[in-house]
Amino acid sequence: MRYIVALLALWLAFPAHAQLFSDSDARKAILELRGRLADQDRALLQRDAELAARLDRLETAQRNQLELANQTEVLRQDIARLRGQIEALTNEVATLQKRNRDLYGDLDARLKKMEPSNVTVEGRPVAVDRTEQSSYEAALAQFRASDFKSALSGFQQFVARYPQSAYVPVAQYWIGSSHYAMKDYRSAIAAQQILVDRFSDSTRAPDALLSIAESQLQLGDKRSANRTLGRLIKEYSESEAAKVARERLPATR
Known part of the structure; x- marks a missing residue:
């Protein structure tokens, strides 16, 4: 790229010497420059497209990670809530079991007195x-x-x-x-x-x-x-x- 720019600068800076080149040579040089510029433009466009695609993938991945993080937080909160419910149910079951044991024990004692x-x-x-x-x-x-x-x-x-x-x-x-x-x-x-x-x-x-x-x-x-x-x-x-x-x-x- 720097090579092409230098040639253009020399050619523009010394118009008096342009006649030193034949028209065919000049045309050929211009076409060659245009070809190189076109190739570089295509390369730049392709690279821009690749960068854009990569950026899009990164943004998609970031959104997915953020969504996953949100889902993980929701799951964590659900798990914490379920643990609390399980603990409450466990305590309730333990209380009911003790109450039933006391009730059955009292009934058994009364029945034994009657038997x-x-x-x-x-x-x-x-x-x-x-x-x-x-x-x-x-x-x-x-x-x-x-x-x-x-x-x-x-x-x-x-x-x-x-x-x-x-x-x-x-x-x-x-x-x-x-x-x-x-x-x-x-x-x-x-x-x-x-x-x-x-x-x-x-x-x-x-x-x-x-x-x-x-x-x-x-x-x-x-x-x-x-x-x-x-x-x-x-x-x-x-x-x-x-x-x-x-x-x-x-x-x-």
């Missing part, structure tokens, strides 16, 4: 109400703790509240035993007599007769004690209480 409990009373398996069992065991615990007054009240309330309970014969025996422990021998005799009269087939009946005899001896009534021990030996001869009665019998004569 009969299988226990052995006087050597026989029986089903008793759990509240009934708890009431009996509470009174028995008081007796074992030597709180005989509270035990007496507990067993009396139990018999009144659960008159059909399998525990009644045993509770009646402990009523008499509580009276005896508090040295109320007449009340002890009356309580044990109820057991013997109403529940003669109870395993506690022999013990009740022995307790009656002991109370009679404490009251100084040897004759009654002798009759009671004799009845015990006759009616419950194979019982452990009968063995004790045989040992005590001489003291009543």
Whole structure:
């Protein structure tokens, strides 16, 4: 390009010497210059087109990147929102699960209280109400703790509240035993007599007769004690209480 411009400058600067070239040579040189200029123009146009296309591609890529960045930001916000919703739902589920566990636990506890409990009373398996069992065991615990007054009240309330309970014969025996422990021998005799009269087939009946005899001896009534021990030996001869009665019998004569 600089070469062509220099030739043109020389040719324009020295018109007087233009005649040194023949017309054909001048025409040829001009045509050659025009050809070169045309080639350079085409090259420049092609390069401009290539640059324009490249710029367009860059702008398109930039727009795509910007759009992608916007989409990424939208996705990031959506993910953050979903995470928050998931966390809230997780907390809600955990709360509901705890509430259900507490509810089921409470229902289970109530059902267990209502369901009969299988226990052995006087050597026989029986089903008793759990509240009934708890009431009996509470009174028995008081007796074992030597709180005989509270035990007496507990067993009396139990018999009144659960008159059909399998525990009644045993509770009646402990009523008499509580009276005896508090040295109320007449009340002890009356309580044990109820057991013997109403529940003669109870395993506690022999013990009740022995307790009656002991109370009679404490009251100084040897004759009654002798009759009671004799009845015990006759009616419950194979019982452990009968063995004790045989040992005590001489003291009543």
